[in-house]
Amino acid sequence: MMRFMLLFSRQGKLRLQKWYTPVSDKEKKKITREMVQIVLARQPKTCNFIDWKDLKIVYKRYASLFFCCAVEQEDNELLTLELVHRYVELLDKYFGNVCELDIIFNFEKAYFMLDEFLIGGEIQETSKQSVAKAMEESDMLQETMEEYMSKPTF
DSSP, X not given: OEEEEEEEETTOOEEEEXXXXXXXXXXXXXXXXXXXXHHXXXXXXXXXXXXXXXXXXXXXXXXXXXXXXEEETTSOHHHHHHHHHHHHHHHHHHHTSOOHHHHHHTHHHHHHHHHHHEETTEEOOOOHHHHHHHHHHHHHHHHHHHHHHHSOOO
16 A cells, blocks of 8 residues: 655655645655655665665656655555556646646646545556546536636626
8 A cells, every 4th residue: 555655856846745644744744855855865776666664665757756655565666666657657648748847737637637546545547548538527527617607697
């Protein structure tokens, strides 16, 4: 089971965070700061797995963003890397070559996509087509609501 997923830039700016276990805000900040420091300090050619406390940290860099996940010791690191890659593929498909600005200005879409893909730290849907369809339906609903709300009332 995944404990949390963090997305941050090369400068250490947090762009997305999803926690799957209850953690206090103070502890979240401490863990986030520590994860950013650990991952950014590592050399580019080093392994993407780190043993940290009672968890495994799995991270991967895509362009200027680091995707960092904490999983339990008995979980498969390669499966977690594949999960991160699948999420990046979904973001790429939706945004068309996703970049940091897409995440910054459309964070609600990134969270929605993550929630369609993972629930409670476990894989919910492995099909990219199903997640893409859910995103399309969500966009259609949003457009319909915007049109409805913009019409004058009599």
